[in-house]
Amino acid sequence: MKHNPMSGKRPGIKTKSISINSGSLSARKKNIIYLLVLVIWTVIVYSGTFKNGFVLWDDNVNILENKIIQDFSVDNILNMFSSFNIGMYQPVTTLIWGLAYLINGLNPVVFHSISLLFHLVNVILVFYLARFIIKNDFISFLIAVFHAVHPMHTESVAWISETKDVVYSCFFLLSLISYIRYLEKPQYRHLLFSLFCFVISCFSKSSAVTLPVILVLLDYFYKRKLTIKNLLEKLPFFLAALVFGLISVYSQKYVLVDTNIPEYSLSDRLLIANYSALYYLIHFFVPANLSAFHPFPVKINGNLPLIYNLSLILSVSFITLILMSGKYKRNILSGALFFLVTISVTLQVIPFGKAMLAERYTYIPYLGILFVPGLIFRDMRNDNRPFDNKLKTMAIIVSLFLIAVFSFMTYNRNLVWKNTEALFSDVTKKYPDDATGFRVLGTAYNQRGDYRNALHCFSRAIEIDPGYYETWYNRALVKAADEDMKGALDDYSKCIALNPRHARSYNNRGNLKAKLKDYTGALSDFNTAIVISPWNADTYNNRGNLKAINGDMQNALIDFNEAIRLDSSFAQAYSNRGNVNAYFGDYQGAIIDYRKALAINPNDKKALHNLEFAQKKLLDDQVK
Numbered sequence: 001m002k003h004n005p006m007s008g009k010r011p012g013i014k015t016k017s018i019s020i021n022s023g024s025l026s027a028r029k030k031n032i033i034y035l036l037v038l039v040i041w042t043v044i045v046y047s048g049t050f051k052n053g054f055v056l057w058d059d060n061v062n063i064l065e066n067k068i069i070q071d072f073s074v075d076n077i078l079n080m081f082s083s084f085n086i087g088m089y090q091p092v093t094t095l096i097w098g099l100a101y102l103i104n105g106l107n108p109v110v111f112h113s114i115s116l117l118f119h120l121v122n123v124i125l126v127f128y129l130a131r132f133i134i135k136n137d138f139i140s141f142l143i144a145v146f147h148a149v150h151p152m153h154t155e156s157v158a159w160i161s162e163t164k165d166v167v168y169s170c171f172f173l174l175s176l177i178s179y180i181r182y183l184e185k186p187q188y189r190h191l192l193f194s195l196f197c198f199v200i201s202c203f204s205k206s207s208a209v210t211l212p213v214i215l216v217l218l219d220y221f222y223k224r225k226l227t228i229k230n231l232l233e234k235l236p237f238f239l240a241a242l243v244f245g246l247i248s249v250y251s252q253k254y255v256l257v258d259t260n261i262p263e264y265s266l267s268d269r270l271l272i273a274n275y276s277a278l279y280y281l282i283h284f285f286v287p288a289n290l291s292a293f294h295p296f297p298v299k300i301n302g303n304l305p306l307i308y309n310l311s312l313i314l315s316v317s318f319i320t321l322i323l324m325s326g327k328y329k330r331n332i333l334s335g336a337l338f339f340l341v342t343i344s345v346t347l348q349v350i351p352f353g354k355a356m357l358a359e360r361y362t363y364i365p366y367l368g369i370l371f372v373p374g375l376i377f378r379d380m381r382n383d384n385r386p387f388d389n390k391l392k393t394m395a396i397i398v399s400l401f402l403i404a405v406f407s408f409m410t411y412n413r414n415l416v417w418k419n420t421e422a423l424f425s426d427v428t429k430k431y432p433d434d435a436t437g438f439r440v441l442g443t444a445y446n447q448r449g450d451y452r453n454a455l456h457c458f459s460r461a462i463e464i465d466p467g468y469y470e471t472w473y474n475r476a477l478v479k480a481a482d483e484d485m486k487g488a489l490d491d492y493s494k495c496i497a498l499n500p501r502h503a504r505s506y507n508n509r510g511n512l513k514a515k516l517k518d519y520t521g522a523l524s525d526f527n528t529a530i531v532i533s534p535w536n537a538d539t540y541n542n543r544g545n546l547k548a549i550n551g552d553m554q555n556a557l558i559d560f561n562e563a564i565r566l567d568s569s570f571a572q573a574y575s576n577r578g579n580v581n582a583y584f585g586d587y588q589g590a591i592i593d594y595r596k597a598l599a600i601n602p603n604d605k606k607a608l609h610n611l612e613f614a615q616k617k618l619l620d621d622q623v624k
Contacts, residue, residue, distance in 0.1 A: 030137060034127065037141075038120075038123050038124065038144055038145060039124075041407070042116075042120055045148070048411060048415050049158050049414050053419050054108050054160060055419060055423050057161070057292060057423065058086065058161035059159075059161050062086070062094075062160070062161045063106065063111065066094075068083075068094065087251050088251060089206065089244075089247050090164050090204055092204040093205065097163065108160065115157055118163070118170050119156070123144050126143060126367065127140050129367075130371065132181070132184075142374070143367075143374055146370055146403065149403060149406045149407045150362075151406055151409040152280075152283055153363055153410075154290070154359070154413040156359075164205040166363070167204040167205070168202075168204035168207060168208050171198070171204060172198070172201045172211060175211060183222055195237060198237055202240060207342075207346070207364075209345065211241070213341050214338060214341060215234055215237060217338060220334065221330065221331075252352065264351075271309065271311070272296070272297070272308065272347075273348060275307070275308045276356065277315070277340065277343060277347060284362070287406070291427050291430040292416075294357035294358065294431075295354075296355075297356070328375075328379065331372060331375040331376060332372055332376075334371075338368030339368035340365075342368065346361040373395075377395060421441065424437045428441060435460075435462075438457045439468075439471055442457030442461065442471075446474070449481075451478050451482040455475065455478050458478060469498035472492075473502065476490075476491035476495065480508070489512055501532050503533035503536060506525045507536065510523075510546075513525060523546055526542055527543070530543070535566055537570050538570075540562045540573075541560065541570065544556045544558075544576060544580075553583055553584065557581075564577065569600055571596075571598075571607075572601075574607075575610070578590040578592075578607070581593060587618040590610070591611060594610055
């Protein structure tokens with residue numbers, strides 16, 4: 001008789017579930033205990049997350065500076081579904097962030113709680129998915145625990161910007177469960193619900209587009225015949241995947257190209273993809289050297305390091321072992337293909353992002369690896385192997401030991417995500433010869449006014465990679481804040497030399513020149529900045545100030561008007577325009593501008609003083 005991965009089960013036919021050590025407890029009560037243990041243990045392992053804040057690693061763009069989520073209106077909800085955010089289309093995730101902001105503003109505890117809540121739901125869904133496939137409650141419980149506490153999943157849960165991982169995974173898992181229910185009990189409502197969840201998953205993160213291929217893989221696993229009908233039922237899934245895939249590719253046009261990413265040939269990309277897949281596979285068993293950032297390799301004499309070529313041998317060895325796995329080949333091959341298909345879109349064959357690897361990419365793919373030992377153990381039990389009890393005991397002991405170790409590692413890894421300084425101090429320790437960690441760490445120190453450490457970090461980043469213009473710009477900001485005007489001017493000039501179209505450097509250098517009374521040089525820089533970036537309200541405001549200093553009030557007024565047109569919430573521009581109106585004797589217009597400035601920024605004492613002066617002058621004029 002041929003081996004059946006479903007132990008004799010065929011679609012539409014019910015089979016009895018196998019259990020281990022059921023004792024006197026009913027299956028329902030036992031499952032409730034399993035679920036309670038899963039939830040409680042997961043919350044304990046991730047309890048440190050509630051003390052964490054936002055990090056300057058996409059959280060600033062996705063949350064802190066994201067005006068769409070901070071104004072939860074119908075127009076902005078529609079905008080979520082019709083726009084991209086830092087090159088990604090994730091409207092459902094953005095909607096969830098909007099709801100989190102609605103609850104308690106920029107309170108990181110709320111955002112972390114939502115991420116953890118989705119992770120808990122996913123852990124429960126993994127338990128039920130395993131029960132559907134393996135038909136063994138205890139093995140399903142172990143699989144769910146491993147998914148809950150695996151250290152490689154910490155990034156998906158602890159990083160607020162990666163809420164999209166746990167959200168898309170939730171609907172991805174629901175879609176899989178519904179499709180399996182359709183296979184076991186062919187009712188189109190299950191297939192339609194699977195399609196619905198798949199679409200929501202794609203609206204949460206584009207990585208979900210691999211699901212239609214997984215459905216075909218499930219057909220193979222269940223020994224379902226490959227027929228036209230079975231393929232046509234998946235056509236809506238493939239069409240939806242195509243649409244969201246094209247949207248994802250199109251969204252990359254809205255990302256600034258990072259010229260600092262090394263260029264690789266197609267053969268290099270394939271070697272990197274192979275190495276990355278092996279990295280993820282090995283780190284399933286040994287999750288060491290975890291980092292928020294894993295840089296691309298540095299080519300030596302035009303070639304990738306030798307390890308990338310040698311990894312091909314290891315890959316061939318793995319493939320050979322899978323093909324020679326005998327009666328368990330279908331189980332092992334199904335798990336391996338699940339892993340490879342779901343991880344494939346992140347392997348950098350098509351280049352994206354600054355990092356070669358990311359731990360968060362394993363959140364769904366690792367399920368393929370987790371299910372393999374469960375399926376093999378179940379089939380060994382079904383075959384009545386004589387050493388089954390010894391094997392079971394050994395497997396349970398090893399599993400509990402690994403769960404304890406992984407839980408400890410994940411708990412400690414959560415602490416690293418406390419804030420930007422902790423996170424990127426860790427990155428710089430793991431990759432001391434890569435500039436990225438020092439750049440982000442320098443920005444964090446600068447924001448909290450620790451100029452000494454910020455200067456050290458940016459200087460170290462420049463030492464490692466002197467050709468990256470943005471680092472010179474950031475170091476100039478630090479020097480300017482620390483009153484090192486000459487040093488700041490030199491760094492802005494270096495940034496401009498590396499990137500002559502860096503408008504912010506011209507703008508900031510213009511401000512410094514104006515402070516140093518080099519009005520001609522300042523005006524030249526402001527003019528250049530406006531030519532490069534004519535939509536920057538700040539530059540018009542700065543040029544208006546310069547013109548006002550030089551007595552060119554009429555043209556200063558024109559610049560302030562343009563600054564306000566470009567940014568209607570620019571308090572300083574209203575205040576400055578109020579000054580010009582007061583200069584021309586238009587005290588009524590000045591009062592309107594000062595009031596507008598104070599409505600936006602009530603703490604502007606200068607605007608308040610000028611408002612009182614304008615009101616007094618207007619009253620004096622009326623008396624006269």
